[in-house]
Amino acid sequence: MIIAGCGPTGAMLAAELRLHDVRVLVLEKETEPPSFVRIVGLHIRSIELMAMRGLLDRILERGRRRPAGAYFAAIDKPAPDGLDSTHAYLLGIPQPVIVHLLEDHATARGAQVRHGCAVVGVAQDDDGVTVELADGERLRSRYLVGCDGARSTVRKLLGVAFPGEPSRSETLMGEMEVGAPPEEIAAKVSELRETDRRFSLAPAGVGVYRVVVPAGGVSDRAAPPTLEDFRRQLRTVAGTDFGVHSPRWLSRFGDATRLAERYRVGRVLLAGDAAHIHPPIGGQGLNLGVQDAVNLGWKLAAQVRGWAPETLLDTYHAERHPVAEDVLDNTRAQMELLSTEPGPRAVRRLLTELMDFEEVNRHLLEKITAIGIRYDFGDGPDLLGRRLPDIDLKQGRLYGLLHRGRGLLLDRTGRLTVGGWSDRVDQLADPTAALDAPCVLLRPDGHVAWVGDDQRDLDEHLARWFGEPIGRSQG
Ligand SMILES: Cc1cc2nc3c(=O)[nH]c(=O)nc-3n(C[C@H](O)[C@H](O)[C@H](O)COP(=O)(O)OP(=O)(O)OC[C@H]3O[C@@H](n4cnc5c(N)ncnc54)[C@H](O)[C@@H]3O)c2cc1C
Numbered sequence: 001m002i003i004a005g006c007g008p009t010g011a012m013l014a015a016e017l018r019l020h021d022v023r024v025l026v027l028e029k030e031t032e033p034p035s036f037v038r039i040v041g042l043h044i045r046s047i048e049l050m051a052m053r054g055l056l057d058r059i060l061e062r063g064r065r066r067p068a069g070a071y072f073a074a075i076d077k078p079a080p081d082g083l084d085s086t087h088a089y090l091l092g093i094p095q096p097v098i099v100h101l102l103e104d105h106a107t108a109r110g111a112q113v114r115h116g117c118a119v120v121g122v123a124q125d126d127d128g129v130t131v132e133l134a135d136g137e138r139l140r141s142r143y144l145v146g147c148d149g150a151r152s153t154v155r156k157l158l159g160v161a162f163p164g165e166p167s168r169s170e171t172l173m174g175e176m177e178v179g180a181p182p183e184e185i186a187a188k189v190s191e192l193r194e195t196d197r198r199f200s201l202a203p204a205g206v207g208v209y210r211v212v213v214p215a216g217g218v219s220d221r222a223a224p225p226t227l228e229d230f231r232r233q234l235r236t237v238a239g240t241d242f243g244v245h246s247p248r249w250l251s252r253f254g255d256a257t258r259l260a261e262r263y264r265v266g267r268v269l270l271a272g273d274a275a276h277i278h279p280p281i282g283g284q285g286l287n288l289g290v291q292d293a294v295n296l297g298w299k300l301a302a303q304v305r306g307w308a309p310e311t312l313l314d315t316y317h318a319e320r321h322p323v324a325e326d327v328l329d330n331t332r333a334q335m336e337l338l339s340t341e342p343g344p345r346a347v348r349r350l351l352t353e354l355m356d357f358e359e360v361n362r363h364l365l366e367k368i369t370a371i372g373i374r375y376d377f378g379d380g381p382d383l384l385g386r387r388l389p390d391i392d393l394k395q396g397r398l399y400g401l402l403h404r405g406r407g408l409l410l411d412r413t414g415r416l417t418v419g420g421w422s423d424r425v426d427q428l429a430d431p432t433a434a435l436d437a438p439c440v441l442l443r444p445d446g447h448v449a450w451v452g453d454d455q456r457d458l459d460e461h462l463a464r465w466f467g468e469p470i471g472r473s474q475g
Contacts, residue, residue: 001304002027002131002141004119004154008095009272009289010147011102011113015053016297018109019405019444022304025141026111027133029118029148033096036251038173040098041283042091044068044083045370046290051087051390052446054403058101063093071282072330072364073337074197075352080361085371086390086397095286119148122157124267142304145269145296147289150256152274160270161261164277164328167254170215171198172225172233174250178209179243185209188238197338199237208248213237215252225252255279255335257328263317271296276324278331281338282368288327291370292320298405298444307424307467319375330367375447383437387446393431399446401426407466408442410435413453420469421462441465 001017003010006028014024042050042063050056068079068090079088107113121132122144129144146154155162178185178201185201192199196214204210213233215225227250231241260275272289296316302308337348354360366372375385390399393410401408407425409418412432416439418425425441441450441461450461462469 001025001300002129002139002144004131004144004146005029005148005274006099006103006113006115007147007149007272007289008099008102008286009293010145011099011106012290012293013145013147013271013297014106014111014113015102015109016293016405017301018106018111020298020301020305022301024106024111025139026106026113027117027119027131028113028115031116033099036249037094037096037175038251039092040095040286042093042098043283043287043369044085044087045373045387046287047087047089047091048085048387048390048399048446049290049294052399052402053405055101055105059091059093059098062097062101063091065089065091068365068369071368072355073281073334073348073351075337075348075355077352077355077361079365080358083365083371084389098286119153122154122268129267143267143269143300145271145300146274147272147293148274150273150277152270154268155260155270155274158265158268160265162258163261164258165256167256170217170252170254171212172215172230172250172252173210173212174225174230175204175208175210175248176227176230176244177207177246179245180240185242188240192238195340196237201242211244225250253280257332259321259324259328263321264314269296269300269316276328278328279335281331281334284327284331284368287370288324291323294445295320302467309464309467312465323370323373326367377449381437381451383440383448383451386448388440388442388448391432391434393428395428395431401428402442402444402446405444407444407449410440410442413438416453416455416458418462419459420471421466423470424466425462
């Protein structure tokens, strides 16, 4: 298996595939991590996934927990009480740190990562994919996943359409030293934030500030921003450049919003920013990519190992494309709410009032943190298609039992069995009274694939998600 790109999505996918002993080669164009250090927020579902794979302690050591408030369009409201998660917080962590942790995790599990290898060509036939590198080397693999970011070469080579809206406004972000006294900066920032939420200067170390300021137009993306760009924009927006100097790093980002029309073309798939881009409001892009990876990993592994039911791999697009569509929509809505025009400001005031209603607040938070996702697995109880939180079982916490990325049957009846699927699915009898169902079948990504108490019905669903049982597939 070849993965193009070792960002958070590619690294997570590599680790997921290694859980199933699939040989994985990750090709990463860059030799060094990026110079800019954006702090990203991991939301509840991604934190849960890290716990599900035994990674959370390492991430908590390097990240900073904070309450999950002000999560929607930066509207200053706390998260609702009593969220259905043991990880109901936001985890701030520098992106290069999380990428490094995930890459380490993948290589420790046996994935091979080659840096300085840019994918420039892709051709597929009935048996596999030929991947061409910039230096002319050709590699062969059964499948290829493009996790190569917003300007994905793989997506372009596939000819997959990427419809949506181009960038209409850009923002400069960087870290630099300032000459102005802290009190003067604080006073100006709080005055300006009243009207322009895309402006901020926040301390980021001794004498260093993280500066965010509108770029005042859409520029040539090939040219990196300069300190002079920051000075000019600060003077335009704040009336002073605060004496900024000695930049640590400077970057620029836009608000383009696009979604790949297809996540799969034959043996080539797309995940993460290669499949969807949107403005960073609400901090969802990395989360979405990591969750794509966990959805895709076990399905692709099943395909390679030969037990995947025929339609399993296509459920990746069917499940994840609508989730991305929803994220794109909520970022569009949040961007409108940041506008300084009278109409959007009135809508913002109204939504601020509405968020005092517990249900509204909860609905929005579950959307942003992805714990509200319910995949469409057909008719059934509300639990079907949802993720289970990290419930307490007699045998320990649930997520501790999902580290190996296998299916899991939680059986309160004590009568059911995973039978011929025991090489892919674990089973726990009498797990807990807290489980609000007689019996639940979990997929390796922690989503509920079946709820019931009948063995024949269970067997049908085991076959639907996990293919033929051992005896039958061998016979
Ligand atoms: C200012 C800002 C703040 C953000 N804050 C958050 C946040 O708080 N929370 C959040 O969830 N998200 C946030 N995001 C979004 C997040 O950074 C991205 O969604 C995330 O990096 C996507 O991960 P990825 O692995 O899909 O792609 P990338 O991180 O872009 O990784 C792609 C990798 O592929 C490599 N590559 C590219 N082309 C090739 C090729 N041809 N061959 C081989 N390798 C290639 C690249 O070098 C790169 O390493 C933010 C974004 C911005 C701009």
